[in-house]
Amino acid sequence: MSGELVKLLSDLKEPEALAFVEKSLAEGVDPMDLLGDAKEAMNIVGQRFASDEYFIPDLVFSGEILKGIVQMLEPHLKKGEEEERLGKVVIGTVAGDIHDIGKDLVIFMLDVNGFEVFDLGIDVPVQKFVDTIKETGSTVVGLSGFLTLAFQSMKDTVEAINAAGLRDNVKIMIGGGQIDEQVKSFTGADAYGKDAMEAVTLTKGWIGG
């Protein structure tokens, strides 16, 4: 591989990256190779974010370019070529809270780092977390919330996971605008992260990868 797509995407050159994919497909390059390059580029984006070289807008924009690339590749890809994932994570914004920007960034970073993420959306009822953990066999749960009401909702969610007998199977992390060590202790979660990168570090620590 030339690695050119890796560079274009990781440097956030949108028109150039899309033009390169179009040209490569026309030249008969294997779309799986292009997809592999795109993934490698996203890893670099993640590393740059972790080292404070990139910031949230860079992450969001890289995701947007990736979406464009995947749309171009999709018609050329055979089904069932999904790569192996490192582990499963359930994430949602807790009951009563409808904020999703932070949650979506965490999901994006986990996905880029090779985890399979089940996004339950916003204002997620306690039972939905419990059901999804059971159905998917996920071992990490992420609870997001922006408002002070989320403190109690997070605690309720942790307690419900406990009552369902699933607490020993999962690690629970929380995050959001007003979340800190004190809120972590109150809710009974295992850890809190202050940004999307910390969510990845926590998940890697628990699952490996």
Next chain:
Amino acid sequence: MEKKWEEMSADEKQEAQFQKLLTPKDPEGNDLKFQSPEAEATYKASITRIKDAVQLKKTPDRVPVALLPSMFPFINAGMTIEEAMYDYDKCVAGFKKFILEFKPDMHIGAAGPGPGKFYEILDYKLYKWPGHGVAPEHSYQCFEGEYMKAEEYDLLMMDPSFYFRNFYLPRVFGALEGFTMLPPLTGILEMYGVAFNFIPFALPPVQATYKALFEAGAEALKWAMVMGGTDVELKTLGFPIILGGFTKAPFDVIGDTLRGTRGIMMDMYRQPDKLLKAIEALVPIMIGMGIGASQQTGNPQIFIPLHKGADGFLSDEQFKKFYWPTLKQVIVGLVEGGCIPFPALEGHWGSRLKVIQDIPKGKTMWMVDQTDMAKVKETLGKNACLLGNVPSSMLGLATPDEVKAYCKKLIDTAGKGGGFIMSNGAFFDEAKPENVKAMVDVTKEYGVYK
């Protein structure tokens, strides 16, 4: 002879504003009648304390303490947020109870919940509120979207009012759909053709929109009368209101409710020049919004909630290019207009302090949420009064003793030499009343300057 307002310097304007606050009037324009000499003394001492804290010329008698809650007063009074939004009398009763119970040096009024029925009449889509997407006991929450499209910057800049009326408002208020059919006002020029401009007002969708506007206006007035009455009553009891209005950082105007977080981030890469031009075009509008509100309410503090400039949301270069220059222009413009800009650093802002400390000295007050207060004091605090930063988590979950210890530390660091107002760092809903009380009480005891 007294100088005319236009001839005054920024210093003189600010001084005149404080003198006005120190000699309050009732709604009829007569001297406000306080309910007791003690109430009058408390009121004036609070204003003087805040004045000294803001101006950085003199150390106040003690650290002032403010309470800036979101829905806490109403939860504390045992009502749901839905009740606070729909029953205006109940709302102000809850707020009055809150002020009398905790006795802060200043407050921001009971307008937080807003008039629920008004939002209903207009079919407001930008927020979810109790009965309309969230539970009765929960606060209203913004529903972000791309209410302005990526290709609409030129339209916005050409005529912001026309763009707002014909494009933006009908998207965020379902009942204002009729606005899409109205022509620009600037087409009304001379006898010939003038009548054509008025034909849309005969159309049923336009008339339905105006009917909704009349109803909404009546509801807003009904609500404002109740809120205003309570502000005056609380003043007569010795509790000044701090808030004179609000405006926004131009970048946040576009990023919060027009293009949305995702939209504006894309625009920084795909059409940076247009975004910059639009932000610059918004500067005089945002200055005018703050000065206008201040003149209407007679209160100089203009709140500016800051969002997308927080740590991590932009790179340093993006912050210096897209966020700060126009925000600074708004701050300076407000100061020149006699206002006291009151920006709130929501979230963490540690990486921005060296940039934002470059502001006129003694003219602004900054609400600090979670940024390290000692670092803020060393930078921004040299030029500005700081307010905050008791965390929401602490007010909700800690013990009163822990709150007191935290506040004492704040008084020792941020309060050193004046220029500090004790307060919560972020607008809060749930909290332990005993913690809120601990914050106020410890400031009144420990915060006295010797």
